Amino acid sequence: MKDRWSEEELRAVVVAYREMSHKEAIGRAFVKSQYYKELAERFGRTAKSFEYRMQNISYVYDQMGKPWVKGLKPAKNVGTRTAELIEHIISEIERRDVDDKVAKLLPDDSLTKPAGVRSPKQTTVPTMTYERDPDVKRWVLSRADGRCECCGELAPFTNDKGCPFLEVHHLRTLADGGSDRVSNVVAVCPNCHRALHFGAERSVMLEQMYEKLSRLEQE
Ligand SMILES: [Zn+2]
Numbered sequence: 001m002k003d004r005w006s007e008e009e010l011r012a013v014v015v016a017y018r019e020m021s022h023k024e025a026i027g028r029a030f031v032k033s034q035y036y037k038e039l040a041e042r043f044g045r046t047a048k049s050f051e052y053r054m055q056n057i058s059y060v061y062d063q064m065g066k067p068w069v070k071g072l073k074p075a076k077n078v079g080t081r082t083a084e085l086i087e088h089i090i091s092e093i094e095r096r097d098v099d100d101k102v103a104k105l106l107p108d109d110s111l112t113k114p115a116g117v118r119s120p121k122q123t124t125v126p127t128m129t130y131e132r133d134p135d136v137k138r139w140v141l142s143r144a145d146g147r148c149e150c151c152g153e154l155a156p157f158t159n160d161k162g163c164p165f166l167e168v169h170h171l172r173t174l175a176d177g178g179s180d181r182v183s184n185v186v187a188v189c190p191n192c193h194r195a196l197h198f199g200a201e202r203s204v205m206l207e208q209m210y211e212k213l214s215r216l217e218q219e
């Protein structure tokens with residue numbers, strides 16, 4: 001039985017923990033024991049020991065005033081050194097997340113202007129699409145009445161037919177097994193739509209949508 005946890009092990013636990021936390025926030029199903037099992041196989045400890053470690057991470061998050069994953073009750077039985085190391089790893093990962101985003105926004109003088117391609121080649125890409133119920137889309141758009149259900153602003157423009165332009169978004173995506181029902185669909189402005197897919201705050205936005213619209217059901 002190994003005793004001391006290496007930084008590498010703790011880092012892997014934190015990464016797995018954050019992944020579960022993200023899935024929980026966006027309402028995607030996950031199996032905790034699967035995470036423990038994978039870590040156990042990777043590091044040669046018992047799955048149970050990883051479950052305890054996860055609860056220690058909940059404890060550290062709780063101490064940091066942040067939410068912890070449901071079902072992983074904070075457990076205090078963690079040495080000071082380990083607790084500090086966990087907190088250090090969490091802050092480092094979170095800082096890196098922020099740095100990455102900032103880096104993409106900063107102008108970079110070392111970039112030369114790219115020539116691009118005059119006539120881009122055509123390729124066909126096989127795509128998988130889901131049949132959607134047009135009545136669901138119509139109903140949701142009619143309910144929204146020209147206002148984004150996310151930010152509450154009026155649609156930014158009207159289309160050729162003079163209708164306010166909003167897009168429908170599935171809160172749990174069809175690819176993730178989400179349903180095509182009004183309880184899973186919202187009408188949003190293009191900005192909010194992109195933000196719901198790619199924004200750093202997407203899990204918070206999602207939570208707010210569930211709170212705001214009573215017809216929605218978490219899937
Ligand atoms: Zn919006």
Ligand SMILES: [Zn+2]
Binds near residue numbers: 170193197
């Ligand atoms: Zn969408």
